[in-house]
Amino acid sequence: MSAALQNIINQPYKHGFVTDIESDVAAKGLDESTIRMISAKRNEPEWLLDFRLKSYAAWLKMTEPTWQNAHHPKIDFQAISYYSAPKQKPKLKSMDEVDPELLRTFEKLGVPLHERMALAGVAVDVIFDSVSVATTYKEKLAEVGVIFCSFSEAVKDHPELVQKYLGTVIPSSDNFYAALNSAVFTDGSFCFIPKGVKCPMDLSTYFRINTEESGQFERTLIVAEEGASVSYLEGCTAPAFSSNQLHAAVVELIALDNADIKYSTVQNWYAGDENGVGGIYNFVTKRGLAKGVNSRISWTQVETGSAITWKYPSVVLLGDNSVGEFYSVALTNHYQQADTGTKMIHIGKNTRSTIVSKGISAGKSNNSYRGLVKIAPSASGARNYSQCDSMLIGQESGAHTFPYIDVRNNSAKVEHEASTSKIGEDQMFYFAQRGIDAEAAVSMIINGFCKDVFQQLPLEFAVEATNLLSFKLEGSVG
Amino acid sequence: MIYADSRTILEVRNLCASVEGTPILKNMNFTVKSGEVHAIMGLNGSGKSTFSKVLAGHPDYEITSGTVIFEGKNLLEMAPEERARAGLFLAFQYPIEIPGVGNSQFLRLMYNTVQTHRGKDELDPLEFDDFVREKMKLLEMREDFLDRSVNAGFSGGEKKRNEILQMAMLEPNLAILDETDSGLDIDALRIVAQGVNQLANKDNAIIMVTHYQRLLNYIVPDFVHVMVDGRIIKSGGKELALELETRGYNWVSDEFKAASRVAA
Numbered sequence: 001m002s003a004a005l006q007n008i009i010n011q012p013y014k015h016g017f018v019t020d021i022e023s024d025v026a027a028k029g030l031d032e033s034t035i036r037m038i039s040a041k042r043n044e045p046e047w048l049l050d051f052r053l054k055s056y057a058a059w060l061k062m063t064e065p066t067w068q069n070a071h072h073p074k075i076d077f078q079a080i081s082y083y084s085a086p087k088q089k090p091k092l093k094s095m096d097e098v099d100p101e102l103l104r105t106f107e108k109l110g111v112p113l114h115e116r117m118a119l120a121g122v123a124v125d126v127i128f129d130s131v132s133v134a135t136t137y138k139e140k141l142a143e144v145g146v147i148f149c150s151f152s153e154a155v156k157d158h159p160e161l162v163q164k165y166l167g168t169v170i171p172s173s174d175n176f177y178a179a180l181n182s183a184v185f186t187d188g189s190f191c192f193i194p195k196g197v198k199c200p201m202d203l204s205t206y207f208r209i210n211t212e213e214s215g216q217f218e219r220t221l222i223v224a225e226e227g228a229s230v231s232y233l234e235g236c237t238a239p240a241f242s243s244n245q246l247h248a249a250v251v252e253l254i255a256l257d258n259a260d261i262k263y264s265t266v267q268n269w270y271a272g273d274e275n276g277v278g279g280i281y282n283f284v285t286k287r288g289l290a291k292g293v294n295s296r297i298s299w300t301q302v303e304t305g306s307a308i309t310w311k312y313p314s315v316v317l318l319g320d321n322s323v324g325e326f327y328s329v330a331l332t333n334h335y336q337q338a339d340t341g342t343k344m345i346h347i348g349k350n351t352r353s354t355i356v357s358k359g360i361s362a363g364k365s366n367n368s369y370r371g372l373v374k375i376a377p378s379a380s381g382a383r384n385y386s387q388c389d390s391m392l393i394g395q396e397s398g399a400h401t402f403p404y405i406d407v408r409n410n411s412a413k414v415e416h417e418a419s420t421s422k423i424g425e426d427q428m429f430y431f432a433q434r435g436i437d438a439e440a441a442v443s444m445i446i447n448g449f450c451k452d453v454f455q456q457l458p459l460e461f462a463v464e465a466t467n468l469l470s471f472k473l474e475g476s477v478g
Numbered sequence: 479m480i481y482a483d484s485r486t487i488l489e490v491r492n493l494c495a496s497v498e499g500t501p502i503l504k505n506m507n508f509t510v511k512s513g514e515v516h517a518i519m520g521l522n523g524s525g526k527s528t529f530s531k532v533l534a535g536h537p538d539y540e541i542t543s544g545t546v547i548f549e550g551k552n553l554l555e556m557a558p559e560e561r562a563r564a565g566l567f568l569a570f571q572y573p574i575e576i577p578g579v580g581n582s583q584f585l586r587l588m589y590n591t592v593q594t595h596r597g598k599d600e601l602d603p604l605e606f607d608d609f610v611r612e613k614m615k616l617l618e619m620r621e622d623f624l625d626r627s628v629n630a631g632f633s634g635g636e637k638k639r640n641e642i643l644q645m646a647m648l649e650p651n652l653a654i655l656d657e658t659d660s661g662l663d664i665d666a667l668r669i670v671a672q673g674v675n676q677l678a679n680k681d682n683a684i685i686m687v688t689h690y691q692r693l694l695n696y697i698v699p700d701f702v703h704v705m706v707d708g709r710i711i712k713s714g715g716k717e718l719a720l721e722l723e724t725r726g727y728n729w730v731s732d733e734f735k736a737a738s739r740v741a742a
Contacts (some may be wrong), residue, residue: 047557135624378502401484426574427576429558430570430574430576431559431560432557432558432562433534433567433568434562434584435559435562435588435591435592435595436591437559444578444579444583444584447580448576449577
């Protein structure tokens with residue numbers, strides 16, 4: 001690979017700084033008392049403590065999954081701190097009361113917390129280590145009946161809603177990391193769009209891990225009632241530490257009749273250095289339940305960070321005529337490993353799903369698409385279209401595709417297309433011979449390759465994603 | 479055409495180049511003046527395609543000695559994109575496919591990058607669309623060409639036409655056509671040649687690298703050079719190409735060996 005191409009894809013991580021802020025960090029280790037401590041710190045009701053303890057009991061009986069195409073040393077779950085919060089209580093009344101150090105942190109990350117400075121039309125909930133530190137535009141949203149707040153506040157102010165939906169899409173015994181999350185989750189975002197309401201602005205959560213050797217276990221729950229719709233955005237960064245941090249989140253989406261949820265992620269957790277030291281283990285369970293007729297759930301993800309990414313944002317298509325979509329770009333470099341994809345479970349009649357996955361592997365990284373399309377006997381007339389494209393940069397990276405198709409209804413139509421391409425020296429030379437330098441060439445090739453996915457992102461986020469890829473792929477910033 | 483008041487565009491002196499340690503070009507000498515059309519002919523492995531790639535700056539080739547002056551500048555010190563911006567154009571023998579990158583997007587970036595370098599204004603997408611469609615007519619190209627990905631799924635003839643289209647847009651000082659005739663049917667060959675002939679003028683120059691004399695019926699060279707084992711061993715006018723067509727290449731080598739013996 002040419003030196004120019006090497007330089008372009010090997011840009012340093014610019015979010016790797018640590019904020020020096022006084023934090024309340026729990027001692028490392030996990031047992032029942034840790035869970036009781038977390039629950040007590042958050043003044044949780046009894047039913048939630050029960051949910052946690054049941055999840056913990058389930059987790060103890062489970063073993064870590066080993067089937068993924070990603071390898072890491074065994075995680076010592078007793079060497080992790082399960083709670084870390086910046087000291088700044090009681091809960092703030094306005095943004096002006098937020099610790100200036102925190103404000104500066106998020107400004108550095110490009111997430112302004114002052115509403116007057118915020119992007120027009122986006123409400124932001126900000127999670128710093130284990131707790132939510134700020135939510136913007138809350139009052140404005142409340143006027144139309146939209147609830148958008150941290151998970152802790154939701155438990156306090158809307159316990160009936162949380163209790164009704166929590167764990168209904170991803171039961172706590174679903175898998176090893178979901179069970180762990182259900183036992184120890186600390187904060188996250190809650191969002192409820194009542195019947196008939198189109199959410200007037202995009203909602204956004206920004207996650208930041210700051211403390212070394214702490215895990216982040218957040219929980220997001222989004223409910224769109226009959227005829228409601230919402231577009232939700234999620235962004236993530238973390239400091240550069242030489243140790244690995246575990247991020248095991250759970251995201252549940254529920255769409256009732258005619259509801260529409262669009263969930264977009266730009267994930268840029270610290271990926272480790274060029275020798276594969278450090279970085280986030282991003283083991284996330286995301287699932288949407290398209291429960292009502294004509295409901296629609298759409299996942300769009302741009303995964304560029306994390307040492308290991310292991311996530312399969314899925315849709316259970318229960319309602320007749322419901323629609324599930326998954327659009328993904330996963331970029332891996334150096335020693336990063338990504339095993340990501342989706343599951344589309346067709347149960348209702350005439351359900352439709354679309355999967356578009358674009359994997360880009362550079363350096364010595366490994367990038368796998370893993371997807372399941374399941375058509376249940378009840379899903380007559382179901383349709384799926386899947387397209388999985390891989391792009392290799394250099395000689396040492398790997399791209400893999402593991403599609404699983406399980407069709408139990410013979411009126412269903414399932415299509416799968418796959419391709420592998422390469423940014424080679426000859427392509428770069430072709431661009432150069434036409435006067436185009438290596439940076440512009442790589443950017444054009446990658447953007448062309450990812451076009452079908454970027455088109456799905458909300459405008460503000462599309463800009464961020466393009467900038468992020470440009471940053472990862474261009475030489476000017478650092 | 480040979481003009482009395484021409485300037486030297488390219489001056490190659492004692493150029494030696496190798497790939498992975500194997501010498502390919504051995505003391506190549508070659509001069510091109512404005513207005514001239516040159517044909518470099520030779521068998522497979524004679525080094526003629528290497529010569530084109532070396533001039534364009536392909537990273538696989540190592541220059542071991544010699545000099546190349548292009549428009550008064552040391553070409554060997556320039557990066558491939560700088561050479562292109564300075565007006566050196568290579569029409570590739572095997573144009574590469576770039577899936578996902580739209581042709582119009584690619585052509586506009588190419589054109590505007592080179593224009594900016596020449597101190598001229600960029601064209602906005604609408605102006606550019608008019609401009610490129612005008613050039614496409616010259617090469618009788620299909621309208622849907624602009625919506626497709628660069629060279630992806632193109633036939634051999636479409637790829638070669640795309641090369642000449644790019645040349646027509648950039649108006650280079652020196653165009654090197656590397657086996658442009660290979661893979662072209664007779665109609666496509668006529669169209670491509672017509673495109674090249676319309677671009678040739680007294681300020682620029684063309685080097686055609688080819689196996690066969692067929693192309694030279696359509697683009698008539700002022701000079702024909704025979705390349706054997708990494709250097710030019712015989713040069714002449716267009717009639718040399720016809721002689722090669724009837725007699726083959728061996729007699730040129732034999733003649734050269736005999737001459738070398740006499741000289742020794």
